[in-house]
Amino acid sequence: MSQNPIVTMETLLEKCYRYIRQRELFSPQERILVAVSGGVDSMTLLNLMHRMAEGRIGIAHCNFGLRGAESDGDQRLVEEYASLHGIPLHTVRFDTEHEAQLHGESIQMAARRLRYDWFENLCNQYGYHKIAIAHQADDSTETFFINLLRGTGLRGLTGISDQRERIIRPLLFARREEIMAYAAAKGIPYREDSTNATLKYLRNRLRHDILPRLESASGNRFVQTMEENFQRLLQTQRFVDRQIDRLRHEALHDHTIDLTRLDAECLAFELYELLRPYGFASETAAEMAHILNTRAEDTDMTASGKRFEAPEWSAVIDRERILLEPRRYEPFVEELLADDDPRVEWLTVADLPDSLATPPNTAYLTADALKFPLRLRQWREGDWFIPLGMVGQKKVSDFLIDAKVPLTEKKRQGVLLSGETIVWLVGRRIDDRYKVRQDARRIVRITL
Numbered sequence: 001m002s003q004n005p006i007v008t009m010e011t012l013l014e015k016c017y018r019y020i021r022q023r024e025l026f027s028p029q030e031r032i033l034v035a036v037s038g039g040v041d042s043m044t045l046l047n048l049m050h051r052m053a054e055g056r057i058g059i060a061h062c063n064f065g066l067r068g069a070e071s072d073g074d075q076r077l078v079e080e081y082a083s084l085h086g087i088p089l090h091t092v093r094f095d096t097e098h099e100a101q102l103h104g105e106s107i108q109m110a111a112r113r114l115r116y117d118w119f120e121n122l123c124n125q126y127g128y129h130k131i132a133i134a135h136q137a138d139d140s141t142e143t144f145f146i147n148l149l150r151g152t153g154l155r156g157l158t159g160i161s162d163q164r165e166r167i168i169r170p171l172l173f174a175r176r177e178e179i180m181a182y183a184a185a186k187g188i189p190y191r192e193d194s195t196n197a198t199l200k201y202l203r204n205r206l207r208h209d210i211l212p213r214l215e216s217a218s219g220n221r222f223v224q225t226m227e228e229n230f231q232r233l234l235q236t237q238r239f240v241d242r243q244i245d246r247l248r249h250e251a252l253h254d255h256t257i258d259l260t261r262l263d264a265e266c267l268a269f270e271l272y273e274l275l276r277p278y279g280f281a282s283e284t285a286a287e288m289a290h291i292l293n294t295r296a297e298d299t300d301m302t303a304s305g306k307r308f309e310a311p312e313w314s315a316v317i318d319r320e321r322i323l324l325e326p327r328r329y330e331p332f333v334e335e336l337l338a339d340d341d342p343r344v345e346w347l348t349v350a351d352l353p354d355s356l357a358t359p360p361n362t363a364y365l366t367a368d369a370l371k372f373p374l375r376l377r378q379w380r381e382g383d384w385f386i387p388l389g390m391v392g393q394k395k396v397s398d399f400l401i402d403a404k405v406p407l408t409e410k411k412r413q414g415v416l417l418s419g420e421t422i423v424w425l426v427g428r429r430i431d432d433r434y435k436v437r438q439d440a441r442r443i444v445r446i447t448l
Contacts, residue, residue: 016052031126032053032132034132035134043189065095092118096114135160135172142207144159145206154233160172267292268286271288278312305317313326336376348441361426361448363446364430364445366437367443374418376448
């Protein structure tokens with residue numbers, strides 16, 4: 001971005017000392033777990049933490065198995081550095097792709113969940129008080145623009161926090177160029193992630209193309225201006241949080257929202273802030289606000305009874321209140337469907353309606369190859385079928401991810417099997433091999 005700064009060997013160390021003291025990131029008695037990937041930022045952080053807190057640090061390295069030999073090379077580098085300097089090392093290998101499919105997450109979200117859960121477990125097991133992460137100033141700026149481009153509220157524009165619970169970020173004051181210069185001066189070994197160079201990812205496009213142009217256009221005040229922006233936005237967010245806390249105290253009691261306490265002009269925002277701890281999305285709050293703001297003037301009954309769902313909670317409009325209640329799920333019960341089950345209707349081609357469009361709980365299947373009794377069970381990892389209209393098989397997990405099925409719905413997703421073959425992903429898609437054909441001798445209509 002800007003021209004390389006002039007850095008003496010101790011400048012970054014002195015700045016880091018001062019930043020930690022000013023922000024009170026950790027005390028001299030606390031033990032620190034340093035998250036180290038093998039890249040320049042985390043290896044530099046490890047060097048600094050070793051010099052500032054020798055004997056009180058440990059290393060945590062995650063091998064996500066996403067880059068093959070590169071990932072293994074990163075791990076070897078960290079292992080060699082830990083051994084050379086006598087620093088306790090904790091390593092783990094994750095099957096990240098499997099975890100992402102299992103939980104219906106992106107690879108990035110799965111990796112984040114896995115590593116932070118593991119860090120917390122290490123702290124509890126080995127007595128670490130803080131977890132040091134190597135985010136730096138450029139990461140915060142990149143995150144700001146990523147959130148801005150993807151659409152976010154004020155909270156997403158305040159930059160990366162330097163501490164939250166056990167997490168601390170001692171390098172958040174430093175620029176990437178400053179870190180690179182220090183690493184070169186101290187001979188700190190590190191590895192480059194080959195994916196950092198590709199422009200396939202938004203963060204890399206910002207880092208290598210867009211942000212350098214903005215910095216050049218700002219007359220080299222870009223970094224200072226962004227830091228000032230972060231401080232203003234953070235102060236604004238803190239003010240808003242205090243107002244929302246006051247509103248929550250006034251309007252939310254016993255999981256009931258008093259709508260008379262809310263401002264009609266800010267209804268969507270206030271509803272979202274009150275509902276966010278219950279897991280409701282901003283889109284749901286906006287829809288709820290629209291219904292409330294457009295209900296008939298002469299009666300408030302038009303909106304009453306409307307229900308909205310979050311993964312763990314339901315919200316029901318009741319006149320001038322919103323009632324919140326936890327959702328309850330019954331365990332999935334496996335069933336057998338015999339050929340004389342009342343939910344199975346036997347038809348011929350002549351009996352078929354003009355259109356085979358059906359509600360989600362109904363399916364038409366060619367029965368010639370079906371083996372009764374059919375079995376209804378919950379889907380399992382590894383299940384696959386050939387979705388109607390496709391020529392190749394697809395894992396059920398991948399189908400649900402592509403369909404953006406919420407996690408709570410995935411837990412209740414059923415499959416109907418003939419023998420060991422899935423014939424219907426219930427409520428979503430039948431298997432192409434069992435679709436109705438003109439030459440079918442027997443057809444069944446199944447309603448579940």
